[in-house]
Amino acid sequence: MIKFIILLLLNIFLFMGETLIIKTRDLFPDFVGFVSDINLKEILSDSLINELDAAVNKYAVLVFKDQNITDHEQVRFTEYFGKIEASGKTSNITKDKDRRLSSDLADVSNLDKDNKPFTLNDPRRIFNLGNRLWHTDSSFKPVPAKYSLLSGRNVSKEGGNTEFADMRSAYDNLDFKIKNKIEKMICEHSLIYSRQRLGFDMVRELSPDEIKNFKPVEQPLVRNNKLTNRKTVFLSSHIGKIKDWTRPDSMCFIDDLIEYATKEKFLYVHKWLQNDLVIWDNRQTMHRARAFDDLTEYRDMRRTTVLGEEKLI
Numbered sequence: 473m474i475k476f477i478i479l480l481l482l483n484i485f486l487f488m489g490e491t492l493i494i495k496t497r498d499l500f501p502d503f504v505g506f507v508s509d510i511n512l513k514e515i516l517s518d519s520l521i522n523e524l525d526a527a528v529n530k531y532a533v534l535v536f537k538d539q540n541i542t543d544h545e546q547v548r549f550t551e552y553f554g555k556i557e558a559s560g561k562t563s564n565i566t567k568d569k570d571r572r573l574s575s576d577l578a579d580v581s582n583l584d585k586d587n588k589p590f591t592l593n594d595p596r597r598i599f600n601l602g603n604r605l606w607h608t609d610s611s612f613k614p615v616p617a618k619y620s621l622l623s624g625r626n627v628s629k630e631g632g633n634t635e636f637a638d639m640r641s642a643y644d645n646l647d648f649k650i651k652n653k654i655e656k657m658i659c660e661h662s663l664i665y666s667r668q669r670l671g672f673d674m675v676r677e678l679s680p681d682e683i684k685n686f687k688p689v690e691q692p693l694v695r696n697n698k699l700t701n702r703k704t705v706f707l708s709s710h711i712g713k714i715k716d717w718t719r720p721d722s723m724c725f726i727d728d729l730i731e732y733a734t735k736e737k738f739l740y741v742h743k744w745l746q747n748d749l750v751i752w753d754n755r756q757t758m759h760r761a762r763a764f765d766d767l768t769e770y771r772d773m774r775r776t777t778v779l780g781e782e783k784l785i
């Protein structure tokens with residue numbers, strides 16, 4: 473009997489040891505979870521990975537502090553959630569020979585191969601400014617990204633926050649007429665459209681062969697999370713056209729929706745500290761990077777991306 477009780481207590485202790493500790497903000501109990509007591513340098517158990525996966529679905533954004541991980545450890549942690557989406561010629565304009573990081577990682581720093589900040593007119597710098605527009609990662613790919621994991625290896629002294637908007641709450645709070653109007657809407661996404669918003673004319677800057685990599689893809693404007701059964705508005709600055717609409721009408725409508733969906737009541741602002749790691753669910757959120765002095769500061773941010781599981785159309 474005593475042996476049985478000891479075993480039971482041991483099991484309870486082990487189970488408790490594996491359970492995630494997640495804090496949330498009082499006013500937003502289902503948006504953004506702050507995970508503590510976990511070391512991402514370690515190999516995680518299947519049960520813990522399942523808990524983390526369920527937590528990303530539930531909170532849409534998870535924040536981990538003090539994770540001094542290597543690229544290899546970031547890749548291993550990312551692969552717990554699915555296949556890695558390789559970073560390459562369909563998602564940026566950096567040539568393979570100029571890459572600072574392996575293709576498992578998207579380099580969202582402001583640094584070149586020699587770890588020096590990009591100069592003012594460097595096309596890679598101008599292209600990266602697109603990250604300051606509200607977007608979801610890889611919505612311009614036929615199978616859009618599932619999760620993104622961003623590791624702050626060296627953060628800017630001032631500015632450089634990342635802002636997240638909850639596309640579930642944004643959908644829930646829409647007027648029912650708008651919900652009906654957008655229910656079956658299809659949008660065209662392309663990096664060409666988001667860069668055009670900044671005045672970066674990719675058609676002029678890139679070769680016809682390179683332009684082929686950025687051909688627009690169609691995505692639905694409303695998505696449903698099968699696990700939580702919550703609907704989301706699948707918005708992004710990569711949208712340049714609504715199917716069967718004119719481009720100017722499309723832009724006016726989408727810009728209004730983005731303005732609405734990024735009101736303060738839907739937001740979380742992440743102020744980076746070194747070695748923070750943030751996971752977000754691209755199916756349920758939009759995000760944008762904020763300005764910092766990118767000509768002099770060294771902001772080294774490394775993103776890994778989990779491939780989506782299916783085409784949406």
Ligand SMILES: [Fe+2]
Nearest residue numbers: 603608609759
């Ligand atoms: Fe992004």
